[in-house]
Amino acid sequence: MSHKHPIVAVTGSSGAGTSTVKHAFEQIFTRETITPVVIEGDSFHRYDRAAMKKVMAKAEAEGNKNFSHFGPEANVFDKLEELFKNYGESGTGQRRLYLHSDEEAAVYEGLQPGQFTPWEDIPTSTDLMFYEGLHGGVVCDDADVAQHVDLLVGVVPSVNLEWIQKIHRDNAERGYSEEVIVDTIMRRMPDYINYITPQFSRTDINFQRVATVDTSNPFIARDIPTPDESFIVIRFRDVKKFNTDFPYLLSMIPNSFMSRRNTLVVPGAKMGLAMELILTPIIHDMIERARTTS
Numbered sequence: 001m002s003h004k005h006p007i008v009a010v011t012g013s014s015g016a017g018t019s020t021v022k023h024a025f026e027q028i029f030t031r032e033t034i035t036p037v038v039i040e041g042d043s044f045h046r047y048d049r050a051a052m053k054k055v056m057a058k059a060e061a062e063g064n065k066n067f068s069h070f071g072p073e074a075n076v077f078d079k080l081e082e083l084f085k086n087y088g089e090s091g092t093g094q095r096r097l098y099l100h101s102d103e104e105a106a107v108y109e110g111l112q113p114g115q116f117t118p119w120e121d122i123p124t125s126t127d128l129m130f131y132e133g134l135h136g137g138v139v140c141d142d143a144d145v146a147q148h149v150d151l152l153v154g155v156v157p158s159v160n161l162e163w164i165q166k167i168h169r170d171n172a173e174r175g176y177s178e179e180v181i182v183d184t185i186m187r188r189m190p191d192y193i194n195y196i197t198p199q200f201s202r203t204d205i206n207f208q209r210v211a212t213v214d215t216s217n218p219f220i221a222r223d224i225p226t227p228d229e230s231f232i233v234i235r236f237r238d239v240k241k242f243n244t245d246f247p248y249l250l251s252m253i254p255n256s257f258m259s260r261r262n263t264l265v266v267p268g269a270k271m272g273l274a275m276e277l278i279l280t281p282i283i284h285d286m287i288e289r290a291r292t293t294s
Contacts, residue, residue: 003289003290003293004290005088005089005090005128006088006150006286007088007149007151008129008151009131009137009149009152009153010131010132010133010136010153010154011041011131011133011134011136011137011138011154011199011203012134012154012155013162013192020155020275021132021153021155024272024275025130025279028276028279029130034128035125036126036127036129036130037087037122037126037130039095039129039131039133040098040131040132041131041132041134041136042098042100042133043097043098043116044077044079045069045074045075045076046073046074047074049113049115050114052069052074055074066187066188066189067187068187068188069188070188071194072140072141072142072195077140077142078143080135080145081144081145084131084145084148085148087122087129088148091125091126092121092122092124093122094122096119098116099116100113100114127290128283128286131149134196136152137154137202138199139202140195151204151205151283151286152199152202152204152205153203153207153279154205156200156206156207158209158211158215160216160218161210161225163218164215164221164224167181167182167221178219203237204236204237204241204242205234205236205279206234207233207271208233209232209233209268210233213229226268227267227268228268228269229268231265231268232267232268232271233264234264234265234266234274236263239262246264249264250264252277253266253273253274253277256274
């Protein structure tokens, strides 16, 4: 961890909704005049799209039907930890990009969607590092990424809701059939249990969306529960770490309540407001401390 070069990481599974939290942080960075260096978790996968298909097929042929992007074999966690460590110490490090689409690849001559850009030095004179992806708080035999993060935020819908969101997203945006998506969920399950779920014991703050409608069979759900059909359960691991003002939050967010001394519950439609009210003072104090640290 570093006062001079702070690191903020948002971690969550595929389909969890980390992009919503990313948007809240972007708004805060703009208002607070903060220049972040943004790190995408996908860029620390070990294999590009074509190579991953081949490695998965080989693993399955050898009897391993659970090889997935969630586990250490498919990622370079050592490189991610190295980046976090270097940034915390000196504000430097190397990153690359994973090109998701034709639009992203068009900027890079000779590269196709599903490939990585070359490793390059990150920009200098940034205020903080912002990571968004699967493994911002991962710990395994060869790497401890979580130890370098100053603010670790988890985005964790209830499991059935997470699956509903993934099925609908992958079908609508990527054209995958429900059968393929369910197969992916099943294949990833051991790595999900061993490497994704444990991160949420390390997070400083978790935002968990819980539906108030029936999601008992996520594989037949016709639509994603709306924000008005859900609550956001916000858990603080250490209520003293950021001096969170719960009475203020309760007064500012209608129909919110405390379910435990470290847990705030807000209506689903107020998730964005809650994030900005909670995260803005944390980021403000973090940057003020960084700018006054010699």
